[in-house]
Amino acid sequence: MGSIAAASYGLNPLFALPLYQEGMGADSVLFFRYAFAILMMAVMMKARRMDMRVHRRDWFPLAVFGLLFSASSLFLFLSYNYMDAGIASTILFMYPVLVAIIMALFFGERASALTWVCILLAFGGILLLTKTSTGATVSLFGVTLVLLSSLSYAIYIVGVNHSSIARMPSQKLTFYALSFGILIYVVRTRGLTELQLPQTALGWMCAFCLALFPTIISLVAMTISIRKIGSTSAAILGALEPITALLVGTLVFGERLTVRICLGVVLILTAVTLLIAGKKIYYIIRAKLSPHHALH
Secondary structure (H helix, E strand, C coil): CHHHHHHHHCCHHHHHHHHHHCCCCHHHHHHHHHHHHHHHHHHHHHHCCCCCCCCHHHHHHHHHHHHHHHHHHHHHHHHCCCCCHHHHHHHHCCHHHHHHHHHHHHCCCCCCHHHHHHHHHHHHHHHHHCECCCCCECCHHHHHHHHHHHHHHHHHHHHHHCCCCCCCCHHHHHHHHHHHHHHHHHHHCCCCCCCCCCCCHHHHHHHHHHHHHHHHHHHHHHHHHHHHHCHHHHHHHHHHHHHHHHHHHHHCCCCCCCHHHHHHHHHHHHHHHHHHHHHHHHHHHHHHHCHHHHHC
């Protein structure tokens, strides 16, 4: 389930880029993604008879974090216009590193030596991804957009976990985040008067699949995965997100995969995996090296 969740989210470029080729902009693509996802979530929650009521104090954080969640999507999809989608998805995956930085800077969480090594590895990977094999520079504006997307998502994660909605069920939280988030695209398309529609049956299928796979299936599978194997193991499997996006970009859209790009991807994936699993690895090593363990 963790692998399915990560790979499903990595399919964003597979369904978004054909819509771009039909002439749709990021705002219209994301409007349909969010609209279809909201309808699917509503049906799922109705079938499970979930309580949709929200406490009065929770409406404001839901609105704020919903808009932040949506901003992350918007920055990512805008970046597809300036750089390869596979590289964009890889840089996006460094959001756990940004979470660690935010926690250290604003919440006084002590950053270990391993954390700082992971941060350096991640930014080293980004530097490798900003140069092609010929030495040309990838669009710095595109890289900035992806970093803003990753930062928005990192702030969303930290904010939700430190707010009154921290214990809200994930499906319910996602439903309201999507519901508030879609307002960004309503505004940016001037009250939907400038909304662009898919032009073909394939386009409508891509719009529907964009909501189904990277949103609904990814969310449901991740929830099951966390319940079965825990959040750390599920998060480590998230490395399949950028790998899937890279494969889609290379095999379907002809994006170039060089040794330099592969090395940058490996550095970022290594940094994030070590960061997520760092504490668990530390306690395992300490347990194995302890005198009590040696006696046994």
